[in-house]
Amino acid sequence: MRQPPDLILTDARIRTMDPAQPVAQALAVTGGRIVAVGAASDVEALAGPGTRVHRLHGKAVMPGLIDSHTHGLWGACRDLSEVFPGLGAALQAVLDGVAAKAATMPHGEWIIGGPWRPFDRAALGPRPCEMLDRIAPHHPVVLKDVSQHNLWVNSAAMRLAGIAAATPEVPGGVIERDADGVPTGILIETAGSLVQPFMQPTPAQLAQAVGHMAAYFHSMGMTGFKEPMAFAPELNAYAEADRAGRLRLHTGAHLTRFSPFASDWVPLDEMQALRAAYTSPNLHTGFAKLFLDGVPIARTAAFCAPYPGQDAAVHDPDAMLLITPERLAEELVLLDAAGFTVKMHAVGDRAIQVGLDAIAAARAANGSSGLRHEIAHSNFIRPQDIARFAALDAVPEVSPKLWYPNPVTPGQRQVLGDARAESCHPVRSLLDAGAAVIYGSDWPAAAPDADPWTGLAGMISRTDPTGVHPGSVGADQAVPLDRALPVFTTNAARALRLDGVTGVLARGASADLIVLDHPLDSLTTAELGATRPGATLFAGEVVFGAL
Incomplete structure (x- = not known):
């Protein structure tokens, strides 16, 4: 019976x-x-x-629902311990938060917070470090920009990180300097890796963050997510929580191969060891992460055409690529053969183009591995590249919540111009071409929260569902509910390699x-x-x- x-x-x-x-x-x-x-x-x-x-x-x-790109531990740590008055907060609110934190923390402890906006750089003065020195003279301070790709630090932080006039540039990044060559406190892209080691949470903080994150995600109706950039400390926190029965979420962790947040490439054998060591029932570690470019608001996203105001005659589309097209193709062939599903951060249309080229190289070299590599963010795609996603069985991830007006939208328009900003996230075109689109909030980077419901409502309307920010972004790319829901469920489950296991209510x-x-x-x-x-x-x- x-x-x-x-x-x-x-x-x-x-x-x-x-x-x-x-x-x-x-x-x-x-x-x-x-x-x-x-x-x-x-x-x-x-x-x-x-x-x-x-x-x-x-x-x-x-x-x-499943969020295919959310930095769960970053976001939880921000909620628990960082200065964060809100994504759209005025600069003074951030500075007031730093001052309040400095008044209560022991001298010498790091203060971490944000956000600030690269397109408001002029408001920070010629030496931004000195503004932070005045309000927190006894603490090293690091403020992340809205994208979390660029840092603003004070003099104490630079001293501890060894950043001085003689410090060489980090490939793929910029240590901003004054006329005398002295660092000003602004670190662009990979230059931030000089400070990152000092910003790492303790194991106890990460353990607390897992619990905070899980409760938050559950309250939003999320039962799965992908951690898009994981190193050993994050993997250990997730695995320990899973073994203790506290990670009640399907979790896909993309092991970092190359990131502007680290000083060097992670060796493949180390990644394979991490994959084997940390796989657990709810933690899936057969995923990898690469960064191909930066972000538009810092003019570090790689575009085929120049940014407004740039000289087209000297524009080099590959100058802002963090990995050369040749090296990237080699990496995709290597990681595909090793069984890793690769997520590539690619925002500008040139970065997306070379990402697709690299997937094509992996298909040519290895045949059909069954691995569906992902282009993370996929903000700005050349029209001729839309159909390539389905043809290559590649996955466009639309992320963060920039397909509807939000606090970052004015900066996007200022830096890119209205026409290019309006082309952001061509969701309808991708779906029409047969691509299996997935969703990512990218919380806490350029997203005020990890709420999937505003993401879903905004994808359907291309307007701000909260009514705070007027207008629309790419209104012609709105999609109806029935077409949007698979992006958050069945498509996302397949990207987790859990097709038929989650994201669907069916027998088994x-x-x-x-x-x-x-x-x-x-x-x-x-x-x-x-x-x-x-x-x-x-x-x-x-x-x-x-x-």
Whole structure:
């Protein structure tokens, strides 16, 4: 006799994301897996003496959402210990926060915070370090810009990091200097790697951050995510939490191969050792990360055409690439052969082009490995490259939440011009061309939060669902709800290599789901952006709210 299910949810409006059975009234769970989905009478008939039956009285049920690019531990550490008055906060609010922190912290302890905006560089004066020296004379201070790619530090931080007039430039970065060659306190891209070792959280802080992150993600209805840049400390924190039963999220960790946040390339054998050492039931480590360029607001994203105001005659599209096209092709062939799914940070259209070229090189050298490499952010894509994603079985990740107006939008327009800014994230064109688009918040980089619902509502409307920021970005690239939902569920699950395991409510899948008061297709854009689950379940267990 078949064992009765542990749990039945019934009298619900279930959106399964399973094309074979898109809607249902009930589902049954045994041992964390879905064993039946269908009509209420059929599923309820499976109940036994020990089955918990919850009638949801017409509430909506759907798979939990998946964020394919969020720096979970960074964001949690920011919430727990850093100065952060908000992504759109005025510079004075940031400085006031630093001053308040300095008044309460022991002398010599590092103060970390932000944000500041590279396009407001003139407001920082000729030597920005001195502004921070005045308000925190006894502490090393590091302020991250809105993208977290560029740093503003004070004199104490530079002394401890050994940054002085004689310090050589870091390849791929800039130590800003005054007319006498003395560093001013602004570190662009890879130059920030000189300070990064001093900014690392302790193991105890990371352990606390995992708990904070998991609770936050569950409250938003998330049951999976991809950590886009992991080193050994982050991997250890995730693995320890998983072994202790505290990581109730499907987690894909992209092991860093090359990053402007580190001083050198991570050897492949070290990556393979990390992959083997830290894989655990909910932590999947067969992923790698490369950075190809920077960010538009610092004019470090690599574009085929010059930035407004730049001389087209001397523009070199490859000058801002952090990896040469030849080296990148070699890397994709190598990592693909080693079994790593590669996520490449690529914002400008030239970086995206060479990223796709490298995937093509891997396909030519290794054949079809089954690995679906990703172009992270995919902000600005040449029209002729749109179709290449599907042709190469490459994955465009649209991230961060720049497809609708937000605090960063004015800076994007200022640096890029309206026409190029309007071309950001061609989601509709990618979907029309058959690409399996995925979503990433990139929290806490250039994103005020990890809220997937404002991301979903903004993708559908290309307007700010909170109503704070007027206008739209790329209105012609808006997509309807039914086309947007796979980006957050089934497509994202496949990118995690968990196709059919999560992101769908079907027989055999993990019971990763959320309960909502109303079906999503009954909501306005503002209501959709404000959505919160009444309950989040991971493997059939309630991890947030209540049934």
